[in-house]
Every structure is written in structure tokens, then in C-alpha cells.
Amino acid sequence: MSSFLIRCAVISEQKELEALQLRASLTNTGDRDALLAHPDAIELPIDQIAAGAVFVSERNGEIVGFAALLPRPDGDVELDALFVDPDIRRCGVGRSLVDHCVQMVRAQGSAALCVIGNPYAFDFYTACGFTAVGTTATRFGPGLLMRKMV
Numbered sequence: 012m013s014s015f016l017i018r019c020a021v022i023s024e025q026k027e028l029e030a031l032q033l034r035a036s037l038t039n040t041g042d043r044d045a046l047l048a049h050p051d052a053i054e055l056p057i058d059q060i061a062a063g064a065v066f067v068s069e070r071n072g073e074i075v076g077f078a079a080l081l082p083r084p085d086g087d088v089e090l091d092a093l094f095v096d097p098d099i100r101r102c103g104v105g106r107s108l109v110d111h112c113v114q115m116v117r118a119q120g121s122a123a124l125c126v127i128g129n130p131y132a133f134d135f136y137t138a139c140g141f142t143a144v145g146t147t148a149t150r151f152g153p154g155l156l157m158r159k160m161v
């Protein structure tokens with residue numbers, strides 16, 4: 012298998028990334044109905060891409076996953092999005108995107124990367140070194156807040 016390249020997303024990729032997000036999210040079977048009822052939940056703001064806070068993983072020129080970061084008011088950084096193409100799961104794409112985000116967070120001097128963990132991704136985040144630190148309100152109900160020191 013050829014290797015993956017991680018780079019900053021560009022604005023012209025917004026729709027492609029939103030389509031990937033939808034494809035990836037629909038594999039979380041319990042989320043399907045809510046997602047199909049609220050398609051506006053799939054949104055990758057152009058500002059976030061323009062800020063250089065969205066990173067794509069590509070293989071042979073094809074985007075296979077992406078991650079997005081947002082600053083948090085407490086000084087930590089939030090992993091605001093992480094999606095991997097369903098056809099290429101368990102190949103290390105998600106973990107390498109987390110590793111890349113950790114390097115970004117470290118470089119900007121923050122102490123930790125946080126994520127509001129989807130229950131379907133709990134084992135993945137645990138494998139990547141995140142631990143549960145509490146719950147937090149989300150649009151669709153309480154979410155599990157997980158944190159990883161960088």
C-alpha cells in the first residue's frame with residue numbers, strides 16, 4: 012500500500028470534504044436518522060479552512076480523511092472534526108491525523124487536544140491516548156469530553 016500525505020486543506024476542497032464527512036458519519040448507524048433529518052449538521056466552514064486549521068490525508072492524490080482544529084476558551088485545542096473514508100478504515104489514517112494535530116497543538120504551545128467523542132469512536136480515541144474527562148452539551152444531547160496531553 013502506498014503511503015499517506017498530510018497537508019492543509021484548500022478552500023476549493025470544502026464540498027469534497029463535506030461529502031466525505033457525510034459518507035463517514037453515516038456509517039455510525041445510530042446517527043443516521045438524526046443526520047438525514049438535519050443535513051445542515053454537515054458543515055465545514057470556509058473560515059476554518061482559510062485559517063489553515065483543516066488537514067487532509069491523501070493517498071495517490073485522493074483525499075481519504077481529514078481533521079479540523081478549533082481553539083477552546085480554556086486554552087486547549089479542540090479536534091472539531093475527524094473523518095476517514097469508510098473504504099479505508101483501520102489503515103492508520105485516523106491515528107496519523109491525530110498525531111499530526113498533536114504536533115500542531117504542541118507547536119502552538121497548548122497543553123492538550125480535546126474532543127467531544129462520538130460513542131462509536133470511543134475505542135479509537137482511547138487507542139490514540141485520549142481519556143474521558145467529563146460530559147459536555149452538544150446540539151444532539153450530552154457528549155463525552157475526552158482529552159489528550161500533548
Ligand SMILES: CC(C)(COP(=O)(O)OP(=O)(O)OC[C@H]1O[C@@H](n2cnc3c(N)ncnc32)[C@H](O)[C@@H]1OP(=O)(O)O)[C@@H](O)C(=O)NCCC(=O)NCCS
Pocket residue numbers: 035036038039092093094095096099100101102103104105106107126127128129131132134135136138139
Ligand atoms: C473513528 C475513525 C476516524 C477512525 O479512523 P481509522 O483510520 O479507521 O482509525 P485507525 O486505523 O487509525 O485506528 C487506530 C486504532 O484505533 C482503534 N480503532 C479504530 N477503529 C476502531 C473500531 N471501529 N473499533 C475498535 N477500535 C478501533 C484500533 O485500536 C486501531 O488500531 P488497529 O487497527 O491497529 O487495531 C473512523 O472510523 C471514522 O471516520 N468514523 C466515522 C466518523 C466518526 O465517528 N468520527 C469521529 C467523530 S468524534
